[in-house]
Amino acid sequence: MDADKYLLRGYTSLSVTHDQLPRSEPEEDLRKGPWTVGEDSILMEYINIHGEGRWNLLVGNSGLKRSGKSCRLRWLNYLRPNVRRGNITLQEQLLILQLHSRWGNRWSKIAEYLPGRTDNEIKNYWRTRVQKQAKQLNCDVNSKRFQEAMRYVWIPRLMERIQSSIDSTVVSGQTTATATATASAFTPPDGYCFSDQSNTAAAGSSQNYLPVASGASSSSTEFNILQPTRTKVSELDYYPTTGEYCSSTYGSGNSGCYQDGSQFQGSDQIESSNSWSAPGGDLEENLWNEENIWFLQQQLNND
Protein backbone atom coordinates (compact mmCIF):
# COMPACT_ATOMS: atom_id res chain seq x y z
CA MET A 1 0.00 0.00 0.00
CA ASP A 2 1.36 3.38 -0.94
CA ALA A 3 1.50 5.34 2.26
CA ASP A 4 2.03 8.64 0.50
CA LYS A 5 -1.32 8.22 -1.07
CA TYR A 6 -2.85 8.60 2.35
CA LEU A 7 -0.89 11.51 3.53
CA LEU A 8 -3.22 14.32 4.27
CA ARG A 9 -2.52 17.96 3.86
CA GLY A 10 -0.74 19.28 6.91
CA TYR A 11 0.40 15.89 8.17
CA THR A 12 3.42 15.59 5.97
CA SER A 13 5.74 17.18 8.47
CA LEU A 14 5.01 14.39 10.87
CA SER A 15 5.11 11.70 8.21
CA VAL A 16 1.86 10.45 9.59
CA THR A 17 0.15 7.92 7.39
CA HIS A 18 -3.53 7.20 7.20
CA ASP A 19 -3.50 4.58 9.89
CA GLN A 20 -1.96 6.93 12.35
CA LEU A 21 -4.40 9.72 11.95
CA PRO A 22 -6.63 10.35 14.88
CA ARG A 23 -10.06 10.95 13.50
CA SER A 24 -10.94 13.54 16.05
CA GLU A 25 -7.73 15.42 16.60
CA PRO A 26 -6.17 17.82 14.16
CA GLU A 27 -2.50 17.35 13.58
CA GLU A 28 -1.40 20.41 15.49
CA ASP A 29 -2.97 18.97 18.64
CA LEU A 30 -1.18 15.64 18.38
CA ARG A 31 1.34 15.25 21.12
CA LYS A 32 4.53 13.31 20.65
CA GLY A 33 7.42 12.38 22.87
CA PRO A 34 7.45 11.21 26.46
CA TRP A 35 4.15 10.57 28.18
CA THR A 36 3.14 12.56 31.20
CA VAL A 37 1.67 11.17 34.40
CA GLY A 38 -1.62 12.81 33.51
CA GLU A 39 -1.74 11.16 30.12
CA ASP A 40 -0.93 7.81 31.68
CA SER A 41 -3.77 8.24 34.13
CA ILE A 42 -6.24 9.08 31.41
CA LEU A 43 -5.15 6.10 29.35
CA MET A 44 -5.29 3.68 32.25
CA GLU A 45 -8.64 4.92 33.39
CA TYR A 46 -10.10 4.62 29.93
CA ILE A 47 -8.78 1.09 29.49
CA ASN A 48 -9.99 0.07 32.93
CA ILE A 49 -13.47 1.05 31.89
CA HIS A 50 -13.56 0.13 28.22
CA GLY A 51 -10.83 -2.44 27.89
CA GLU A 52 -8.00 -2.68 25.41
CA GLY A 53 -8.23 -2.25 21.69
CA ARG A 54 -9.98 0.19 19.38
CA TRP A 55 -7.15 2.59 19.91
CA ASN A 56 -8.29 5.22 17.47
CA LEU A 57 -11.69 5.20 19.10
CA LEU A 58 -9.94 5.65 22.42
CA VAL A 59 -8.23 8.75 21.10
CA GLY A 60 -11.53 10.28 20.14
CA ASN A 61 -13.30 9.43 23.38
CA SER A 62 -10.64 9.87 26.01
CA GLY A 63 -9.47 13.33 25.13
CA LEU A 64 -5.90 12.15 24.81
CA LYS A 65 -4.03 14.05 22.18
CA ARG A 66 -2.04 11.09 21.03
CA SER A 67 -2.23 8.79 18.07
CA GLY A 68 -3.92 5.46 18.57
CA LYS A 69 -0.67 3.71 17.91
CA SER A 70 1.08 5.76 20.54
CA CYS A 71 -1.59 4.85 23.07
CA ARG A 72 -1.33 1.20 22.23
CA LEU A 73 2.43 1.24 22.55
CA ARG A 74 2.33 3.07 25.85
CA TRP A 75 -0.14 0.59 27.24
CA LEU A 76 1.60 -2.53 26.02
CA ASN A 77 5.13 -1.51 26.88
CA TYR A 78 4.62 0.40 30.07
CA LEU A 79 1.21 0.66 31.66
CA ARG A 80 -0.12 -2.85 31.19
CA PRO A 81 -0.30 -4.87 34.40
CA ASN A 82 2.47 -7.41 34.99
CA VAL A 83 4.96 -5.62 32.83
CA ARG A 84 8.32 -6.33 34.34
CA ARG A 85 10.94 -3.68 34.26
CA GLY A 86 14.53 -3.59 35.30
CA ASN A 87 17.53 -5.71 34.65
CA ILE A 88 17.21 -8.69 32.40
CA THR A 89 18.10 -11.66 34.55
CA LEU A 90 20.72 -14.20 33.62
CA GLN A 91 18.02 -16.73 32.94
CA GLU A 92 16.23 -14.32 30.69
CA GLN A 93 19.42 -13.48 28.86
CA LEU A 94 20.04 -17.13 28.30
CA LEU A 95 16.56 -17.68 27.00
CA ILE A 96 16.78 -14.69 24.70
CA LEU A 97 19.99 -15.99 23.17
CA GLN A 98 18.53 -19.40 22.69
CA LEU A 99 15.21 -18.26 21.33
CA HIS A 100 16.86 -15.79 19.01
CA SER A 101 18.94 -18.56 17.58
CA ARG A 102 15.72 -20.28 16.79
CA TRP A 103 13.49 -17.49 15.61
CA GLY A 104 15.79 -14.66 14.71
CA ASN A 105 14.42 -11.16 15.15
CA ARG A 106 10.88 -12.27 15.89
CA TRP A 107 10.80 -10.27 19.08
CA SER A 108 7.14 -10.67 19.82
CA LYS A 109 7.53 -14.42 19.50
CA ILE A 110 10.49 -14.41 21.83
CA ALA A 111 8.62 -12.18 24.26
CA GLU A 112 5.91 -14.80 24.57
CA TYR A 113 8.41 -16.93 26.42
CA LEU A 114 9.50 -14.20 28.80
CA PRO A 115 6.48 -13.35 30.92
CA GLY A 116 6.24 -9.66 31.65
CA ARG A 117 8.86 -8.67 29.15
CA THR A 118 7.86 -6.78 26.04
CA ASP A 119 9.14 -7.31 22.57
CA ASN A 120 10.47 -3.78 22.67
CA GLU A 121 12.51 -4.47 25.75
CA ILE A 122 13.96 -7.67 24.34
CA LYS A 123 14.74 -5.95 21.10
CA ASN A 124 16.50 -3.18 22.98
CA TYR A 125 18.45 -5.70 24.97
CA TRP A 126 19.56 -7.45 21.84
CA ARG A 127 20.60 -4.31 20.10
CA THR A 128 22.43 -2.72 22.99
CA ARG A 129 24.10 -5.74 24.53
CA VAL A 130 24.34 -8.54 22.04
CA GLN A 131 25.07 -6.50 18.98
CA LYS A 132 27.69 -4.66 20.95
CA GLN A 133 29.39 -7.94 21.67
CA ALA A 134 29.25 -8.85 18.00
CA LYS A 135 30.85 -5.57 17.17
CA GLN A 136 33.67 -6.28 19.57
CA LEU A 137 34.20 -9.58 17.84
CA ASN A 138 34.22 -7.80 14.49
CA CYS A 139 31.51 -9.97 13.11
CA ASP A 140 27.90 -9.72 12.12
CA VAL A 141 25.25 -10.93 14.54
CA ASN A 142 23.81 -13.10 11.80
CA SER A 143 27.09 -14.68 10.86
CA LYS A 144 27.84 -18.28 11.62
CA ARG A 145 30.88 -17.15 13.50
CA PHE A 146 28.84 -15.11 15.87
CA GLN A 147 26.25 -17.84 16.23
CA GLU A 148 28.98 -20.21 17.27
CA ALA A 149 30.41 -17.69 19.68
CA MET A 150 27.03 -17.49 21.32
CA ARG A 151 26.56 -21.19 21.38
CA TYR A 152 29.94 -22.25 22.57
CA VAL A 153 31.09 -19.30 24.60
CA TRP A 154 28.30 -17.10 25.85
CA ILE A 155 25.57 -19.60 26.49
CA PRO A 156 27.84 -21.93 28.46
CA ARG A 157 29.19 -18.96 30.34
CA LEU A 158 25.73 -17.72 31.12
CA MET A 159 24.82 -21.16 32.34
CA GLU A 160 27.92 -21.17 34.45
CA ARG A 161 26.99 -17.89 36.03
CA ILE A 162 23.46 -19.03 36.64
CA GLN A 163 24.79 -22.21 38.15
CA SER A 164 27.19 -20.43 40.43
CA SER A 165 24.63 -17.89 41.53
CA ILE A 166 22.31 -20.71 42.46
CA ASP A 167 25.07 -22.71 44.10
CA SER A 168 25.98 -19.77 46.25
CA THR A 169 22.50 -19.45 47.65
CA VAL A 170 21.24 -22.99 47.84
CA VAL A 171 21.62 -24.24 51.35
CA SER A 172 22.23 -27.90 51.92
CA GLY A 173 19.01 -29.85 51.70
CA GLN A 174 17.07 -27.13 49.99
CA THR A 175 15.61 -27.54 46.59
CA THR A 176 15.85 -25.01 43.82
CA ALA A 177 12.53 -23.56 44.78
CA THR A 178 14.52 -21.42 47.12
CA ALA A 179 17.22 -20.51 44.67
CA THR A 180 18.23 -17.02 43.71
CA ALA A 181 15.93 -14.13 43.41
CA THR A 182 16.75 -13.88 39.75
CA ALA A 183 15.82 -17.45 39.24
CA SER A 184 12.60 -17.21 41.14
CA ALA A 185 11.65 -14.07 39.29
CA PHE A 186 11.71 -16.12 36.16
CA THR A 187 10.23 -19.33 37.39
CA PRO A 188 6.90 -20.32 35.90
CA PRO A 189 4.16 -21.25 38.31
CA ASP A 190 4.65 -24.55 40.08
CA GLY A 191 3.85 -27.45 37.89
CA TYR A 192 4.07 -25.51 34.69
CA CYS A 193 6.58 -25.23 31.97
CA PHE A 194 6.89 -23.15 28.89
CA SER A 195 4.92 -24.38 26.01
CA ASP A 196 5.56 -24.19 22.34
CA GLN A 197 2.82 -21.96 21.07
CA SER A 198 3.26 -23.12 17.56
CA ASN A 199 1.92 -26.54 18.27
CA THR A 200 -0.06 -26.54 21.44
CA ALA A 201 -3.55 -25.76 22.47
CA ALA A 202 -2.17 -22.99 24.59
CA ALA A 203 -1.58 -20.90 21.53
CA GLY A 204 -3.47 -17.69 21.79
CA SER A 205 -3.85 -17.84 25.50
CA SER A 206 -2.31 -15.12 27.54
CA GLN A 207 -0.26 -17.59 29.55
CA ASN A 208 2.38 -19.50 27.71
CA TYR A 209 2.44 -22.38 30.09
CA LEU A 210 1.43 -25.93 29.91
CA PRO A 211 1.02 -28.28 32.81
CA VAL A 212 3.83 -30.72 33.28
CA ALA A 213 3.41 -34.27 34.32
CA SER A 214 3.44 -34.58 38.05
CA GLY A 215 6.81 -35.43 39.49
CA ALA A 216 8.60 -34.19 36.44
CA SER A 217 10.39 -31.58 38.43
CA SER A 218 11.73 -33.73 41.17
CA SER A 219 13.44 -36.62 39.53
CA SER A 220 17.02 -35.49 39.71
CA THR A 221 19.01 -33.34 42.02
CA GLU A 222 21.15 -32.22 39.14
CA PHE A 223 18.24 -31.15 37.07
CA ASN A 224 16.52 -29.62 40.00
CA ILE A 225 19.34 -27.18 40.19
CA LEU A 226 18.46 -25.93 36.76
CA GLN A 227 14.75 -26.37 37.09
CA PRO A 228 13.95 -22.69 37.46
CA THR A 229 15.35 -22.12 34.02
CA ARG A 230 13.91 -25.18 32.44
CA THR A 231 13.53 -24.14 28.88
CA LYS A 232 12.96 -25.72 25.57
CA VAL A 233 15.69 -24.45 23.38
CA SER A 234 16.90 -26.75 20.70
CA GLU A 235 17.91 -30.25 19.90
CA LEU A 236 21.29 -29.39 21.29
CA ASP A 237 21.05 -28.28 24.83
CA TYR A 238 24.00 -28.29 27.10
CA TYR A 239 23.87 -29.53 30.64
CA PRO A 240 26.39 -27.70 32.74
CA THR A 241 25.79 -30.05 35.61
CA THR A 242 26.69 -33.13 33.65
CA GLY A 243 28.89 -31.64 31.01
CA GLU A 244 26.75 -33.18 28.33
CA TYR A 245 24.57 -32.01 25.55
CA CYS A 246 21.04 -33.04 25.10
CA SER A 247 21.46 -33.79 21.45
CA SER A 248 18.88 -34.54 18.83
CA THR A 249 19.44 -38.18 19.57
CA TYR A 250 17.40 -37.58 22.70
CA GLY A 251 14.41 -37.05 20.54
CA SER A 252 14.14 -37.40 16.84
CA GLY A 253 13.35 -35.33 13.82
CA ASN A 254 11.95 -32.01 14.80
CA SER A 255 11.72 -32.81 18.44
CA GLY A 256 13.99 -32.00 21.31
CA CYS A 257 14.22 -32.33 25.01
CA TYR A 258 14.19 -30.38 28.17
CA GLN A 259 16.96 -30.30 30.66
CA ASP A 260 15.34 -33.03 32.65
CA GLY A 261 15.27 -35.24 29.63
CA SER A 262 11.57 -34.98 28.88
CA GLN A 263 10.85 -34.37 25.29
CA PHE A 264 9.02 -31.89 23.19
CA GLN A 265 7.70 -32.17 19.70
CA GLY A 266 7.62 -29.21 17.45
CA SER A 267 6.36 -28.61 13.98
CA ASP A 268 8.67 -25.70 13.44
CA GLN A 269 12.24 -26.60 12.84
CA ILE A 270 15.02 -25.17 14.87
CA GLU A 271 16.58 -23.11 12.21
CA SER A 272 20.15 -22.94 13.32
CA SER A 273 20.63 -26.35 14.72
CA ASN A 274 21.76 -27.92 11.51
CA SER A 275 24.42 -25.36 10.94
CA TRP A 276 25.87 -25.74 14.38
CA SER A 277 28.29 -28.40 15.26
CA ALA A 278 30.66 -28.65 18.10
CA PRO A 279 34.29 -28.11 17.24
CA GLY A 280 35.51 -31.42 15.97
CA GLY A 281 31.95 -32.47 15.39
CA ASP A 282 31.62 -34.24 18.69
CA LEU A 283 28.37 -33.23 20.31
CA GLU A 284 29.28 -34.99 23.49
CA GLU A 285 32.45 -33.03 23.97
CA ASN A 286 32.62 -31.37 27.32
CA LEU A 287 32.97 -27.67 26.68
CA TRP A 288 32.34 -26.84 30.27
CA ASN A 289 35.83 -25.81 31.12
CA GLU A 290 37.82 -22.64 30.89
CA GLU A 291 40.36 -24.20 28.61
CA ASN A 292 37.88 -24.74 25.85
CA ILE A 293 36.25 -21.39 26.38
CA TRP A 294 39.64 -19.77 26.18
CA PHE A 295 40.38 -21.75 23.05
CA LEU A 296 37.13 -20.68 21.41
CA GLN A 297 37.75 -17.09 22.27
CA GLN A 298 41.19 -17.31 20.76
CA GLN A 299 39.69 -18.89 17.67
CA LEU A 300 37.19 -16.13 17.40
CA ASN A 301 39.74 -13.45 18.00
CA ASN A 302 42.16 -14.87 15.50
CA ASP A 303 39.61 -15.51 12.81
Add this chain to the structure above:
DNA sequence: AACGCGCGCAACCGCACATGT
Protein backbone atom coordinates in the same frame (compact mmCIF):
# COMPACT_ATOMS: atom_id res chain seq x y z
C1' DA B 1 32.31 22.24 37.82
C1' DA B 2 31.90 21.75 33.02
C1' DC B 3 32.01 19.18 29.13
C1' DG B 4 31.78 15.31 25.95
C1' DC B 5 30.66 10.74 25.09
C1' DG B 6 28.36 6.37 25.15
C1' DC B 7 24.62 3.67 26.66
C1' DG B 8 19.93 2.31 27.64
C1' DC B 9 15.41 2.90 26.81
C1' DA B 10 10.94 4.91 25.44
C1' DA B 11 8.76 6.28 21.61
C1' DC B 12 8.22 6.88 16.72
C1' DC B 13 8.07 5.25 11.89
C1' DG B 14 6.94 2.52 7.95
C1' DC B 15 5.18 -1.47 6.39
C1' DA B 16 2.33 -5.66 6.21
C1' DC B 17 -1.54 -7.98 7.37
C1' DA B 18 -6.31 -8.37 9.22
C1' DT B 19 -10.79 -6.84 9.37
C1' DG B 20 -14.75 -4.07 8.14
C1' DT B 21 -17.75 -1.84 4.71
Add this chain to the structure above:
DNA sequence: AACATGTGCGGTTGCGCGCGT
Protein backbone atom coordinates in the same frame (compact mmCIF):
# COMPACT_ATOMS: atom_id res chain seq x y z
C1' DA C 1 -13.54 -7.23 -5.39
C1' DA C 2 -11.91 -2.94 -3.92
C1' DC C 3 -11.10 0.19 -0.73
C1' DA C 4 -10.91 2.05 4.13
C1' DT C 5 -9.57 1.43 8.60
C1' DG C 6 -7.39 -0.90 12.57
C1' DT C 7 -3.69 -3.49 14.53
C1' DG C 8 0.80 -5.62 15.09
C1' DC C 9 5.57 -5.95 14.23
C1' DG C 10 10.46 -4.97 13.37
C1' DG C 11 13.60 -1.21 12.54
C1' DT C 12 15.13 3.22 13.90
C1' DT C 13 15.62 7.54 16.36
C1' DG C 14 16.52 10.72 19.87
C1' DC C 15 16.59 12.01 24.64
C1' DG C 16 18.16 11.63 29.36
C1' DC C 17 21.41 9.97 32.38
C1' DG C 18 25.73 8.35 34.19
C1' DC C 19 30.48 8.24 33.77
C1' DG C 20 35.07 9.59 32.59
C1' DT C 21 38.17 13.35 31.62
